[in-house]
Amino acid sequence: QVQLVESGGGLVQAGGSLRLSCAVSGRTPSTYAMGWFRQVPGKEREFVAAISWSGGTPYYSVKGRFTISRDKTKNTAFLRMNSLKPEDTAVYYCGVTYSGSDHYTVPYEYDHWGQGTQVTVSS
Numbered sequence: 001q002v003q004l005v006e007s008g009g010g011l012v013q014a015g016g017s018l019r020l021s022c023a024v025s026g027r028t029p030s031t032y033a034m035g036w037f038r039q040v041p042g043k044e045r046e047f048v049a050a051i052s053w054s055g056g057t058p059y060y061s062v063k064g065r066f067t068i069s070r071d072k073t074k075n076t077a078f079l080r081m082n083s084l085k086p087e088d089t090a091v092y093y094c095g096v097t098y099s100g101s102d103h104y105t106v107p108y109e110y111d112h113w114g115q116g117t118q119v120t121v122s123s
Helices: none
Strands: 002-007 010-013 018-026 033-039 046-051 066-071 076-081 090-097 117-122
Touching: 002 090, 018 033, 018 090, 018 117, 033 066, 033 076, 046 066, 046 076, 046 090, 076 090
Parallel strands: 010 117
Antiparallel strands: 002 018, 018 076, 033 046, 033 090, 066 076, 090 117
């Protein structure tokens, strides 16, 4: 069984920064990609960023303000969010996918999810 635990969410003023973490534990295949999504009530889960096992060129929907990284030695992925805006307010989820990069932006291609962490940006 695979578990993902997100942390680092909270309340921040517009223009501030947060760093989310996602720790993976349990029985995972040797290689997997990780992604971050966000969701607000009444809307579909939205792709934010993803990174492959090798840590090569990451994928973003929010370019310039967010940075995804991972530490394979700790089975942990991070999402650094700068210059936060009120519209970034959402529950942020991390996921693990064994699919190829063509599928990183698609929520149903992810095999495991964390419980989510709330990010609230006040104006």
